Structures are given as structure tokens and as C-alpha cells.
Amino acid sequence: MLAKAVSRPAGQSRHKIVINQTKKTHGAGMEISFRDAVTVLHGMGFGALLLLAFSGAFVGLYSSSVAGHAWNQRDRRFVGWYLIVMAALGWAAVLAGAYLVYPWYRAIAPAGTIDLAGYPQRMLMANPLTIGWHSLGMEWKEHIAWFAPIALTTVAYVFVKYGAQLANFRSLRNTVLALAAIALFATAVAAGFGAMLNKYAPVRGGAEIVLFKGADRD
């Protein structure tokens, strides 16, 4: 019954369609809107994966440059690629966030709109109890998030450029670790507020993508 990819106006609840079903179904149908899917890719695909990767980056940076463990070139190359992939994840997260998800988030509702479900920023700002999620959460997140890919690009560059010689530059390697910490902080702020914002005002709408189809029962 829900197998078709249907487009419905932004803000229209999917529950309305479920209520209008005439056939009973068994088994669970599962669908996700296009905007939800892109938001998941931005937050869980890029952001959360980046956040998870930080522990490995710190271990690698500490072991190879601060603790002075002897690494062969293959190990060093692996960590170099690891840091490059982290920087790429950071760029993917901020670019998808700023140029795909954010325009949907800040969409301006036409005059007289009562249901603000398709206009997350307006929905948050319409309620004094949720306005802070925008004025503090989103306003901070949309800027600080960019520190992560900039810092991680620098970390990856310095690690690859200096290789084993990084251990000889004590102050430089400490600064690289500090940069990684700044990137972690920026990512944590962006990811934390991103998750909470999507909880209070989900970015939703566009065509429905059916992940699982509930079987019909006559």
C-alpha cells in the first residue's frame, strides 16, 4: 500500500496517509522522506562517523609522534590516509549541512501558514521554550562546524608532510594534537546540537522513500 514514492507538500504529516488506509496490513512498513534521508547522511553518515574516528586519530598521533613508538612506513601511511579520510568526512559533513540541509531548515513559511512542520527554524522560533535551540544551537553549530575540516586538513597535511620527523618537532606535534582537539570540540558541538535540533524540529519532506513494504492482508 505504501510502496509508491509519493511527493507531498512540505509539512504535511505522513500519519494522515496511514489513517486513510482501508486495507489492514501485517508486517511493518518503513518509509523515510527524501529530506530525512539527506539529513541522516549528513549527521549519521558523515558527522557521527567523523566523531567516532577521533579516538583512532588521537591514538595514532600520540603513538607516532609523542610517545615516539617506532612505526614503519606502511603504518605511517595508513594513519596518514586515516587522517585524510577524516578531513574528507569533515568537508562532506559541513558541505552537505550548509548546502543541502540548511536551506530546508531555514525555509521561510508563506504568510498564513499554520502548520510549521515543514519549516523547522520557524517552528523553533514560534515557541519561547524552543527558540534557544535555534538562537544558540543552530547559530553556534552552523559556524563552529567549519573549524573541524579546516583543522583536520591541517592535521593531515602536517602528519603526511613530516612523517617520522614529526617526533623531532615537539612544539609542532603538540600543536597538531591541540588542533585535533579543537576539531573534536567543533564536531561534538555541531553533532550534539544537530541531533537535538533534529529531535525538536526535524527536517522532513519531499518524496517518500519506502525502505520496507508492509504486506497486504485481505
Place this chain on the structure above:
Amino acid sequence: MRLYAAAPKLFFSREPTVTDPQPAALSNGPGAAAILSSAIGCFVLGILALAGDAFAPVARALNVWKPTGPLSGVTDLAIIVWLLVWLVLARVWAQRTVNWNMVKCVSIAMFAAALLLTFPPFMDLLQGK
């Protein structure tokens, strides 16, 4: 017994192999250029974020891509400045040993300022809101 003792060294040795190439010794210049330019890029992002928030004409000027609004101009400009500064410093400092303490202090100050400038309550404080 001897084999048992040698096994970890044979299979888990972390020593560099003899075939590893030994690169020429580097100065701290390229690293300093990368770190200082990233600090400048983040600082510019913070300044532009504040300017866009405080002055409507600046916000309009930064509205490079309408769907994203002034954020597009803030981030695009900051990235351009970061990459340009990095390019210039990397060329100038390629072989040089620079005053690391100066680079470190300036970078720390810029990152700290950048972090503050993007924090909305601090932005509001500066604007007297």
C-alpha cells in the same frame, strides 16, 4: 625457548624496515604555515559571522547563495582567505625555520578568538544585545 622469545620480534616488530626511504630534514616552516593559516581562516570566519550578524548590509553582501543565506558568504570567504594565506606562507616559509613561539601564540590567540566569535552569547554581548 629461543624461538618463543624471538617470535614477537619476528611477527610484531615495529622497527622501521631497512627499505624505508630517509627523507631530507624539514624545517618547521611548512608546518607553521599550515597551522597559522588555519588559525587565520577560522578567525576570519568568526569575524565575518559577527559582522554578518551585526550589520544588515554586510549580511546582504555575504548572501552569495540565497538558499543558504549569509552563511554561504561567511564560509566561502573564510575558506578562500585560509587557502590563499596558506599558499603564500607555504611558499615563503618552505625552507625557513620560523619563530615557533610567535606562530604558536598568534595561532592560539586566533583560535580562541574564533571560538568566542562564533559563540552566540558572546556575539550578542559584543553587539550590546
